[in-house]
Amino acid sequence: MRTPSILSTGLCALALVLTGCGGGETKTEEGRSKAAPASAATLRIDPATAATVTGKVTFTGEKPVRRPISMDSTPACARAHTEPVLSEEAIVNDNGTLRNAFVWVKSGLPDGTWEVPREMVTIDQVGCIYVPHVVGVQTNQEVQFLNSDPTNHNIHPLPRANREWNESQPPKGEPKIKTFPKQEIMIPIKCNVHPWMRVYVGVVDHPFFAVTGEDGSFTLKGLPPGQYTVQAWHEKYGTQEIQVTVAAQESKTADFDFKG
Amino acid sequence: MAPVWLHRYAVLLACCTLFLVVAGALVTSHEAGLSVPDWPLSYGKLMPEMEGGIFYEHGHRMIATTVGFLTIILAVWLWRAEPRPWLKKLGWAALGAVIFQGLLGGMTVIFMLPKPVSVSHACLAQLFFSTIVAISWFTSAAWRRGGTLVEDQGAPGLRSLAVAASGSLFLQLALGAATRHKAFGVTPHVLGAVLATGMVLWLIVRILLRHGNHQGLVRPALALLAITFSQVFLGVAAYMSRLATADAPQPMPVMIGFTVVHVAVGALTLATSVIVAIQVFRFVQPEPAVSGARVPVAS
Ligand code: HEM
Ligand code: HEM
Numbered sequence: 204m205r206t207p208s209i210l211s212t213g214l215c216a217l218a219l220v221l222t223g224c225g226g227g228e229t230k231t232e233e234g235r236s237k238a239a240p241a242s243a244a245t246l247r248i249d250p251a252t253a254a255t256v257t258g259k260v261t262f263t264g265e266k267p268v269r270r271p272i273s274m275d276s277t278p279a280c281a282r283a284h285t286e287p288v289l290s291e292e293a294i295v296n297d298n299g300t301l302r303n304a305f306v307w308v309k310s311g312l313p314d315g316t317w318e319v320p321r322e323m324v325t326i327d328q329v330g331c332i333y334v335p336h337v338v339g340v341q342t343n344q345e346v347q348f349l350n351s352d353p354t355n356h357n358i359h360p361l362p363r364a365n366r367e368w369n370e371s372q373p374p375k376g377e378p379k380i381k382t383f384p385k386q387e388i389m390i391p392i393k394c395n396v397h398p399w400m401r402v403y404v405g406v407v408d409h410p411f412f413a414v415t416g417e418d419g420s421f422t423l424k425g426l427p428p429g430q431y432t433v434q435a436w437h438e439k440y441g442t443q444e445i446q447v448t449v450a451a452q453e454s455k456t457a458d459f460d461f462k463g
Numbered sequence: 464m465a466p467v468w469l470h471r472y473a474v475l476l477a478c479c480t481l482f483l484v485v486a487g488a489l490v491t492s493h494e495a496g497l498s499v500p501d502w503p504l505s506y507g508k509l510m511p512e513m514e515g516g517i518f519y520e521h522g523h524r525m526i527a528t529t530v531g532f533l534t535i536i537l538a539v540w541l542w543r544a545e546p547r548p549w550l551k552k553l554g555w556a557a558l559g560a561v562i563f564q565g566l567l568g569g570m571t572v573i574f575m576l577p578k579p580v581s582v583s584h585a586c587l588a589q590l591f592f593s594t595i596v597a598i599s600w601f602t603s604a605a606w607r608r609g610g611t612l613v614e615d616q617g618a619p620g621l622r623s624l625a626v627a628a629s630g631s632l633f634l635q636l637a638l639g640a641a642t643r644h645k646a647f648g649v650t651p652h653v654l655g656a657v658l659a660t661g662m663v664l665w666l667i668v669r670i671l672l673r674h675g676n677h678q679g680l681v682r683p684a685l686a687l688l689a690i691t692f693s694q695v696f697l698g699v700a701a702y703m704s705r706l707a708t709a710d711a712p713q714p715m716p717v718m719i720g721f722t723v724v725h726v727a728v729g730a731l732t733l734a735t736s737v738i739v740a741i742q743v744f745r746f747v748q749p750e751p752a753v754s755g756a757r758v759p760v761a762s
C-alpha cells in the first residue's frame with residue numbers, strides 16, 4: 204500500500220538521474236505558500252450553520268496483543284524507558300474502543316479551498332517513539348518535527364501523492380518545519396535508525412478530521428449542512444465508511460465498529 | 464613478489480568481499496538503508512555515532528570503502544606482475560565493477576531506495592564477488608598445475624550446461640533480490656529455484672557420470688552440490704522466518720539471521736558455479752576429440 208509500482212519508481216529514478224536533480228536538496232520552505240489561488244473562494248467555518256458529527260470507534264473480537272519493542276540497538280533509546288515499550292500498532296482501550304483511528308470527511312463538502320490554520324502540528328520524537336502515533340494535518344499546514352532525544356533520528360515519509368524525503372535530525376536538533384501539499388490518507392513516516400519508529404500522518408484538504416484517543420471517540424465540528432461520507436482509517440484494521448446527513452447546527456452520531 | 468602472494472592477496476580480498484556482502488545484507492534486513500540520509504558523508508561526518516541502523520549502514524560503507532581500496536591494489540598488482548593479458552583485463556573489470564557498485568550504493572541513498580537501483584546493487588555485488596573468486600582461482604597454484612583434457616560426450620554439451628547453470632543461478636538471485644526489495648512477490652523466485660536447482664543438478668550429474676575420475680571437475684561440482692542444497696534449505700527458512708515475523712514491530716533476529724545467510728550463501732552458490740564453468744571450459748573439449756592431452760602450464 205505504501206510502495207508505488209516498480210515501473211513508476213524506475214521511471215522516476217531514471218528521470219532523477221537524467222536531470223541530475225531532486226535527491227539531496229533540503230527544502231523546508233517548499234509548499235509553504237498558501238495553496239489557494241486568489242480567485243477561488245476561501246472557505247471558512249460558518250458558526251451560524253455549523254453542524255457536528257460525533258461518534259465512537261469500537262472494536263469487536265479478540266483484543267490484539269501489544270508486542271514488545273526491543274531498543275537494545277540504541278542504548279540512548281532504551282535508557283529513556285523504565286517500563287517495557289509496547290507496539291502501538293493496535294491499541295484497544297479499556298472501554299472496548301480503538302485508539303489511533305483517523306476519522307475524516309471523505310466527500311460531500313462544497314468546492315473551494317479551506318483556510319489553512321496558522322498553528323503548527325507537532326510530531327515529537329521522545330524515547331525513540333513518535334508522539335503522537337497518528338496525527339492529522341490540513342494540506343499546506345505546517346508540521347514541526349522535534350527531536351527531544353539524545354540520539355540521532357532520520358525522518359523518512361513514504362508518501363504516494365506527496366514528495367518523498369529523508370532527512371536526519373541530530374540530538375535536540377532544530378525543529379524541522381514541513382508541509383504536505385496534497386491530500387493523502389495516510390502517509391507513514393519511518394525512522395530507519397530505529398526501525399520500530401513509525402507515525403501516520405493524515406493530510407486532508409479541509410479541517411474536518413480527528414484521531415481517536417483513550418476513550419475512542421471523535422468529534423467533527425463546524426461542518427456546513429450537507430450529506431457526507433465519513434471514513435475511519437486504522438493502521439491495522441483498514442478503513443470503513445458511513446454516510447451522514449446533517450442540517451444546519453444539527454448534531455449527529457456516526458459509530459464505527461472494527462472487527463479483529 | 465612471488466605469484467603465491469598475489470594469490471593469497473586475491474583470496475583475502477574474496478573473504479573481505481563475502482564479509483561485505485554479509486554487511487550489506489544486514490543493512491537490508493535491518494531496514495537501515497536510509498538511516499544515514501546523506502552520502503558520501505554520513506551525518507555530515509566521516510564517522511557518525513554508530514548506533515541503531517547507522518551502525519549497519521555506515522559500517523557497510525566503511526567495509527565497502529576498504530574493499531574498494533583493496534581492489535585498486537589488486538588491479539595494479541595484476542597489471543604489474545601478471546603475464547596473462549586477459550587476467551590483467553579481468554583485474555581492471557573488477558575495479559570498474561566495484562566503483563560502479565559504490566556509485567549504485569550512493570544512489571540508493573540519495574534517491575531513497577528506488578527498487579531498480581537496490582536490485583541492481585544486490586546483483587552487481589554478487590557478480591563482483593564471483594569475479595574476485597575467479598581471479599583467486601586463476602592465480603592459484605592448482606590452476607597453474609593444469610590437468611588432463613577430456614572429451615565431451617552427449618548433448619547438450621557440457622559447456623552449454625555449465626553456462627546455463629550459472630545463468631539460471633544469476634537469474635535466480637536477481638529474482639531473489641527483486642523479492643527482497645519488494646519489486647515483486649516470492650513466487651517467481653520459488654519457481655526460479657526449481658529451474659536453477661534443476662540446471663545445477665543436471666550439470667553435476669553429467670560431470671559425475673561422465674568425468675567421475677577427473678578431480679578438477681568433480682571437486683568443484685561436489686562443492687556446488689552441497690552449497691546449492693544448503694541454499695534451498697536456507698531459502699525455505701528465510702521465507703518461513705519472514706512469514707513468522709510479519710507482524711512484529713521491528714526486524715526480528717530469526718528473520719535477519721536466515722535472510723542474511725541466504726544472501727551470503729547465494730553469493731557462494733554463484734561463485735562456485737562460475738568455478739565449475741571455468742573448469743569445464745578449461746578441461747572439457749567439444750569435438751573433435753583430443754582426449755588425454757594436457758593443458759599447458761599457466762594458460
Ligand atoms: C563497493 C562495494 C559494495 C558492495 C559489494 C555492496 C554490497 C551490498 C550488498 C550485498 C547489499 C545487500 C543487498 C540485499 O540484501 O539485497 C547491499 C546493500 C546496501 N548497500 Fe551496498 N555494497 C557496496 C557499496 C556500497 C556503498 C558505497 C554504499 C553507499 C552508501 C552502499 C549502500 C548500500 C545500501 C543503502 C544498502 C541497502 C539497500 C536496501 O536496503 O535496499 N553500498 N550492499
Ligand atoms: C538455488 C536456489 C536459490 C538461490 C540461488 C537463491 C538466492 C537468493 C538470493 C541471492 C537472495 C537475495 C538476493 C539479494 O537481495 O541479494 C534470495 C532471496 C530470497 N529467497 Fe532465495 N534462493 C534460492 C532458493 C530459494 C528457495 C527455495 C526459497 C523458498 C521459499 C527462497 C526464498 C527466498 C526469499 C523469501 C528471499 C527474500 C528474503 C527476504 O525477504 O529478505 N529462495 N534468494
Ligand SMILES: [Cu+2]
Pocket residue numbers: 331355356357394395396397400
Ligand atoms: Cu529514530
